[in-house]
Structure formats: structure tokens, C-alpha cells
Amino acid sequence: MEFRIPLGDWAEEAVAWITATLGGLFDVIRAIAAGIYDAVDVVLASPPFWVIIIIAVVLAFIARGWVFALGSAIGLLVIVGVDQWDNAMDTLALVLVASAIAILISIPLGILAARSDTASKIIKPILDFLQTMPAFVYLIPALILFRVGVVPGIVATIIFAMAPGVRLTELGIRGVDREVVEAGQAFGATPGRILRQIQLPLAMPSIMAGVNQVIMLSLSMVVIAGMVGAGGLGGEVVAALNRIDVGLGFEAGLSVVIIAIFLDRLSASLGGRKRRVRAASPSRASDDADSAADKAAASIVKTPH
Amino acid sequence: MSALPDPTGARGENVSGIDETRTVAVRAQNVYKVFGRKPKEAVRRLQAGESREQVASLGTAAVIDASFDVHQGEIFVVMGLSGSGKSTLIRMLNGLWDSTAGSVSVFGTEIVGISDAELREVRRTNVSMVFQHFALLPHRTVLDNAAYALEIQGVGAAERRERAQRIVERVGLKGWEDKLPGELSGGMQQRVGLARALAADTDILLMDEAFSALDPLIRREMQEQLIELQQELGKTIIFITHDLNEAMFLGDRIAVMRDGRIVQVGTPDDILTDPANDYVAQFVQDVDRARVLTASGVMEPVRSVVQVSAGPRGALRVMRDLQTSAVFVVGHGRKLVGVAFDRDVLQQVRSGENDLMKVVRNDPATVTADQHLSELFEYSADSSLPIAVVDDNARLIGVVPRVTLLAALANQPSNTSELPVVEPPVTVPVDLITQTLRDTGGPTDDELAASEGSK
Numbered sequence: 001m002e003f004r005i006p007l008g009d010w011a012e013e014a015v016a017w018i019t020a021t022l023g024g025l026f027d028v029i030r031a032i033a034a035g036i037y038d039a040v041d042v043v044l045a046s047p048p049f050w051v052i053i054i055i056a057v058v059l060a061f062i063a064r065g066w067v068f069a070l071g072s073a074i075g076l077l078v079i080v081g082v083d084q085w086d087n088a089m090d091t092l093a094l095v096l097v098a099s100a101i102a103i104l105i106s107i108p109l110g111i112l113a114a115r116s117d118t119a120s121k122i123i124k125p126i127l128d129f130l131q132t133m134p135a136f137v138y139l140i141p142a143l144i145l146f147r148v149g150v151v152p153g154i155v156a157t158i159i160f161a162m163a164p165g166v167r168l169t170e171l172g173i174r175g176v177d178r179e180v181v182e183a184g185q186a187f188g189a190t191p192g193r194i195l196r197q198i199q200l201p202l203a204m205p206s207i208m209a210g211v212n213q214v215i216m217l218s219l220s221m222v223v224i225a226g227m228v229g230a231g232g233l234g235g236e237v238v239a240a241l242n243r244i245d246v247g248l249g250f251e252a253g254l255s256v257v258i259i260a261i262f263l264d265r266l267s268a269s270l271g272g273r274k275r276r277v278r279a280a281s282p283s284r285a286s287d288d289a290d291s292a293a294d295k296a297a298a299s300i301v302k303t304p305h
Numbered sequence: 306m307s308a309l310p311d312p313t314g315a316r317g318e319n320v321s322g323i324d325e326t327r328t329v330a331v332r333a334q335n336v337y338k339v340f341g342r343k344p345k346e347a348v349r350r351l352q353a354g355e356s357r358e359q360v361a362s363l364g365t366a367a368v369i370d371a372s373f374d375v376h377q378g379e380i381f382v383v384m385g386l387s388g389s390g391k392s393t394l395i396r397m398l399n400g401l402w403d404s405t406a407g408s409v410s411v412f413g414t415e416i417v418g419i420s421d422a423e424l425r426e427v428r429r430t431n432v433s434m435v436f437q438h439f440a441l442l443p444h445r446t447v448l449d450n451a452a453y454a455l456e457i458q459g460v461g462a463a464e465r466r467e468r469a470q471r472i473v474e475r476v477g478l479k480g481w482e483d484k485l486p487g488e489l490s491g492g493m494q495q496r497v498g499l500a501r502a503l504a505a506d507t508d509i510l511l512m513d514e515a516f517s518a519l520d521p522l523i524r525r526e527m528q529e530q531l532i533e534l535q536q537e538l539g540k541t542i543i544f545i546t547h548d549l550n551e552a553m554f555l556g557d558r559i560a561v562m563r564d565g566r567i568v569q570v571g572t573p574d575d576i577l578t579d580p581a582n583d584y585v586a587q588f589v590q591d592v593d594r595a596r597v598l599t600a601s602g603v604m605e606p607v608r609s610v611v612q613v614s615a616g617p618r619g620a621l622r623v624m625r626d627l628q629t630s631a632v633f634v635v636g637h638g639r640k641l642v643g644v645a646f647d648r649d650v651l652q653q654v655r656s657g658e659n660d661l662m663k664v665v666r667n668d669p670a671t672v673t674a675d676q677h678l679s680e681l682f683e684y685s686a687d688s689s690l691p692i693a694v695v696d697d698n699a700r701l702i703g704v705v706p707r708v709t710l711l712a713a714l715a716n717q718p719s720n721t722s723e724l725p726v727v728e729p730p731v732t733v734p735v736d737l738i739t740q741t742l743r744d745t746g747g748p749t750d751d752e753l754a755a756s757e758g759s760k
Binding site: 180 | 396399401425426427428429432433434436437438439440441442443444453454457458501505511
């Protein structure tokens with residue numbers, strides 16, 4: 001019992017050191033993240049609910065047709081009906097901001113990992129770590145660095161949701177038919193051009209599957225974000241838990257589910273539209289990439305908590 | 306160029322009949338490619354004489370000591386089974402893969418060890434490539450795919466579309482310009498691949514198993530079109546295949562690869578008639594010889610031939626001496642005039658006629674030197690006469706008797722036997738001919754006949 005690795009002490013010291021030396025930086029990050037969140041939240045929360053619903057229904061119709069549009073309308077009206085609209089918009093703003101930042105980080109990282117085996121070898125274990133470490137654990141340093149509020153929720157969400165974006169981008173690019181990439185090289189195209197004109201377009205279904213997963217994982221974090229004061233539906237769920245309020249818990253939880261389904265179908269159809277164009281091509285590359293992406297998506301999707 | 310030492314260790318290079326003064330488009334000298342942990346060490350040991358198996362622990366030797374020249378305007382085929390290193394080899398010719406050791410030059414420019422930017426420049430201006438699985442961009446139309454190389458070369462949008470359009474039409478895809486590759490059949494997709502490479506307007510075309518993924522009928526069609534295009538555009542083509550018939554059909558010269566080494570370089574005829582080792586011999590035994598061997602490769606010297614000026618008596622004597630019933634008649638400069646038969650000539654001699662032309666039939670089957678044996682069967686079936694082989698100026702340069710044709714297909718030497726092949730067999734008894742010549746001829750003829758008869 002004498003021997004003990006003081007790993008926890010080291011982590012504590014590291015966070016303390018970061019807080020002491022980089023505190024100013026984190027204040028800036030906090031201010032920026034909060035600013036973006038507020039801006040998005042204002043856009044979503046200040047118009048009357050029916051404006052937002054009409055926009056959502058139109059998007060749904062464009063993306064998948066009238067069945068999805070009708071379903072979205074009903075679902076969103078249910079949220080209004082259980083008086084969770086404002087909370088839902090707060091949550092939506094958090095999810096959109098966190099997903100956007102996560103995607104902006106994860107796609108370039110995925111490209112890097114696809115192009116360099118060394119980068120891939122470094123990134124992979126870090127992603128494993130980030131994805132499997134219980135999300136509550138990020139909240140502790142996030143709370144210290146960013147204090148209570150919406151920002152630690154956003155940061156924890158980004159870290160947690162980023163992994164499938166990186167993985168599926170890497171997988172998609174690596175899955176592009178080797179011969180097609182060689183064709184680009186053989187005609188003298190630069191690596192940047194090959195990336196833009198061959199690898200990214202052909203990897204797009206996989207990348208879009210990654211985007212979809214990032215959004216879904218972000219949504220799965222809203223309750224945890226609610227625990228650190230991010231408010232929204234997550235805050236309601238936490239409140240319901242504290243008061244053992246079954247009714248409130250169910251209403252808030254159902255609202256999360258409705259938003260989740262809406263975002264999932266909408267973002268999946270972004271990738272799907274591209275896929276339909278390419279479905280005309282029986283080339284091995286796209287088939288492999290598609291099925292690989294589907295398989296990977298199936299294995300990466302896990303419903304935490 | 307010809308002053309340089311011949312870099313080919315492989316046999317057959319010097320008997321290939323290629324004019325050594327022609328520009329060398331691609332030259333590979335002692336090229337090695339080893340994949341694995343210690344490629345350099347593996348090359349050193351291979352150079353010291355160790356076998357591929359002995360260095361297997363250091364890495365996989367895909368290409369070992371490959372040396373050859375490809376001349377401008379020829380179709381050079383690299384043939385071997387899968388795993389023989391041919392795809393690796395072709396990818397080193399445009400630097401897609403670095404060679405572990407050795408030198409590759411394109412029109413005299415060394416491409417091993419040059420910077421990526423220089424390499425891209427070589428690819429843009431000198432070497433384009435056609436791929437086994439077409440490697441088209443699935444999200445771009447046929448026309449945009451064909452224009453891809455031009456786009457990379459920096460050609461303006463209007464010009465590149467126009468140039469691509471011309472090539473797309475040339476390969477027979479007019480009307481399909483706006484389709485996506487996925488809407489095309491395999492053969493058509495490969496035409497797009499070919500159009501893309503041709504539009505690049507480079508001198509050298511690398512074709513990696515370009516027709517292997519196509520069904521046989523389409524493949525034949527593409528092979529014929531490729532030869533047509535090559536003759537029209539004069540490209541230097543390096544063609545990789547595992548199909549010997551394809552290699553023989555397309556290749557001006559063929560390099561046969563086995564286990565990473567080039568075991569023989571030579572013309573299809575060389576490879577077929579003079580295989581370097583048992584492996585090549587075994588490989589070629591199943592080849593469709595009729596599609597590979599040419600008339601000039603099997604033809605025999607003409608024995609039964611006379612000048613028009615020799616007259617009926619001369620013709621009759623030749624036929625009698627060779628014991629045949631027909632003789633080829635040539636005019637000035639050995640130009641083939643026709644063929645005369647013994648009965649007709651005998652008649653002439655009897656009646657004292659002196660103009661051989663009157664009995665010459667001018668319809669013997671003639672072929673050119675480079676026609677394949679497969680095209681000779683029809684003639685051979687039609688007439689018992691040997692098929693006359695003529696050059697571009699209609700001069701008689703050889704004959705292909707039926708026996709020779711059959712022997713060539715059976716891979717049996719026919720022209721090494723002691724007895725010359727003479728067809729068709731005699732129909733008039735020799736004694737009768739001699740008698741006739743004696744009866745009708747003057748003293749000079751008698752003396753000649755007597756001296757020939759006593760030989």
C-alpha cells in the first residue's frame with residue numbers, strides 16, 4: 001500500500017500551472033466562445049417560435065421532402081406545446097456552436113492524419129483517450145479554466161464530439177481509390193490540387209458521415225453541459241433530476257430527442273445528396289469508401305450516458 | 306545515343322532489328338525497387354549475387370536490375386504474371402515510385418532523385434498514363450475528365466475543352482461528353498482514360514494493364530484502336546500486360562519479366578522463335594502463333610521463279626528441275642508478274658510460242674511481309690500455290706508454302722530440313738518435259754538440258 005503513482009497530483013499541478021500561466025488566454029477564449037454562443041442564441045431565440053419553425057420546415061422539405069417537413073413541424077410544435085421552446089433554442093445554439101468548432105478542428109486534423117502516417121499514429125491514441133475518458137472528467141478542468149456557464153459546456157462538448165470527425169475524414173481520404181490519386185500525380189497535379197479536386201470530393205460521403213456524428217455526439221452532451229450551468233434543455237433535465245420531477249424530465253428529454261432526430265436527418269441528407277450523384281459511379285473507390293464510412297460510422301456511434 | 310554502351314543485359318536486344326540511332330525516349334539502367342525495412346541493404350546483396358529469396362528478410366524485391374531502352378515511336382510491352390514487378394516498374398518510369406537504386410531517364414533527363422516540382426514538370430510535358438481501372442474522376446463529366454491533364458498544365462478553359470473535345474471524338478465518344486464516367490461501360494470508360502492521356506499531348510504514354518479489365522471483344526477492339534492511334538500520332542507507348550497474346554499483338558518489342566527480373570527483351574518473333582530460357586518457352590507455348598508470327602518471319606526463299614525474259618523454255622526447265630507444276634514469273638527488278646503452270650508452258654513450248662506472258666496468270670495470292678499468319682490461311686485454303694510475299698514495291702521477297710504455314714503453327718522448323726519445300730507437286734512427268742525440250746529446242750537448249758541433267 002506504500003507504492004502509489006501520484007498521477008492525480010500531477011494532473012492537478014498541471015491544471016494549476018496552466019491556470020496560473022495561461023489564465024489570461026483562457027479568459028480570451030471564454031469571451032470569444034461566449035460571444036459566438038450569444039450571437040447564435042440571439043438569432044435563434046429572439047424571433048417568435050413560428051419563424052424558426054417555418055425556416056426549419058423549409059430546410060426539411062428541401063433536404064428530404066414533405067414527409068420529413070411535416071414530421072419536423074409536428075415535433076417542433078410539441079416542443080412549443082410543452083413550453084420548452086426557449087430552452088430548446090439555447091440547446092440548439094450550444095450544439096451548433098460546439099459542432100461547428102469541432103468540425104473546423106476535426107476536418108483539417110483528419111486531412112493531416114490521412115496524409116502523414118506519423119500524424120495518424122500520434123492523433124489516433126489521443127482521440128481514443130478523448131473519446132473514452134468519461135465526459136464528466138473534462139468538466140473539472142473546464143470548470144476551473146472557464147468557470148461556470150455555457151463555455152465549459154461548449155469546450156467539453158467539442159473535445160468529446162471531435163473524434164468521429166477526425167476519424168471519418170481520415171478514413172474517407174485514405175479510402176479514395178489509390179489509382180485515382182495516382183492519376184492526379186501521373187498528370188503532374190500538386191498535392192494541394194489532388195486534395196481539393198480528388199481526395200476531398202471522393203471522401204465527401206465519409207466526411208459528411210463524420211459531420212453527422214459530430215452533431216449527434218454534441219447533442220448527447222447537452223445534459224452534461226447543463227450540469228455546469230449551460231442551461232437549456234440540459235439544465236431542465238438536471239433540475240428535474242434534482243427534484244425527482246418525472247414530468248419535467250420527460251418533457252425536456254423528449255425535446256432533446258426531437259431536436260436530435262431533426263438534426264440527424266437534416267445533416268445526414270447533406271452527405272446523402274452528394275452520395276446520390278456519385279451513386280451513378282460504380283467505381284470501386286466510391287463503393288469502398290461508402291461502405292467503409294458506413295461501417296465506421298456504425299462502430300463509432302456510441303450513445304454515451 | 307548509339308555511342309553509349311548497350312545497357313541491356315537481357316538477351317535479344319541486339320538482334321531485335323531496332324535501329325539503334327533512333328532517339329531513346331525512356332532509358333532504365335540497373336533499376337531496383339525493394340519494399341521493406343532495409344531496401345538499400347537488400348539491393349547491395351542482390352547486386353552481390355544473392356537471390357530474391359535470400360534477401361526476403363530485408364524486404365520484397367519487386368524489380369531487380371532492370372535495364373532497357375524504349376525508342377521513340379515504338380510500342381514497348383512489359384509482360385509478366387502478377388507479382389512479376391511490371392506494375393512497379395512502370396511506376397518508376399514516371400516517378401510515381403522512387404527506384405531504390407539505378408537510373409531512369411526520360412528523353413535524356415534523369416528523373417531519379419529530382420525534386421517533386423521537377424518531377425511534376427516531366428509528367429506534365431513528357432509522360433502521361435492510362436490505368437487498369439480507368440482512374441477517372443467520378444464526379445466529373447467525360448469531357449472534363451479528358452481535359453484534366455490540360456487543366457493541370459494550365460491550359461485555359463475554352464482551349465482545353467476544345468482540345469479535349471477533339472480527342473474525345475477521336476476515341477469514338479462523340480455524344481457522351483456530358484455523361485459521368487459511372488454512366489459508361491468499362492470499354493467506354495477506358496476510352497476516356499485514353500483520351501485524357503492523349504489530350505495531355507505527351508510523347509510517352511504509360512499503359513498499366515490498360516485493357517485487362519475489359520471483356521475480350523472490347524479488348525480486341527481497343528488493341529486495334531490503340532495501334533491505329535499510335536500509327537497516326539507516333540506516340541511512344543510502354544504497355545504493361547499479363548496477357549501474352551496482347552503483348553505479341555501490340556508490341557514492337559517485348560520485355561518478359563519474371564520474379565522482378567527482365568528475362569528477355571526482343572521482338573514478338575524473337576520471343577516466340579528464340580525464347581531465352583525454359584520459362585519464356587513455356588510461357589509462349591500457348592500463344593496464338595497465327596496472330597503473332599508474320600509472313601516475313603516464316604517465309605522461305607523463292608526457288609520456283611523465272612524472269613519473264615527467260616521465256617517458256619526457261620520456265621519449263623525450272624519447273625522440271627524443282628519438280629513442281631508452277632513457277633512465279635517476275636519482271637524487271639524482281640517485280641511479281643504472276644504465275645505460270647507447267648501444262649500451259651509445255652503447250653507453248655510445243656507450239657514454238659516464245660512469249661511467256663501469254664500464259665502467265667496474274668492472280669497468285671500475295672501478302673505483305675508484316676501480315677500475320679492468321680491472314681494467310683484463307684489464301685492457303687484457296688489455292689495449292691505457295692503464297693507470295695511481296696514488299697512495298699511489289700517485289701517478290703519470299704513464299705509461304707502450306708507446309709511452312711502449318712509447321713510454323715506447330716512450332717516445328719520447316720526450313721531447316723534438307724529437302725527444300727516445293728509446292729505444288731509436279732503434274733507432268735519429268736521425262737515428258739525433258740523430251741519436249743529436246744524435241745523442240747535448238748542445240749543450245751539441248752546442251753543446256755544435257756549439262757543440267759547430268760548434274
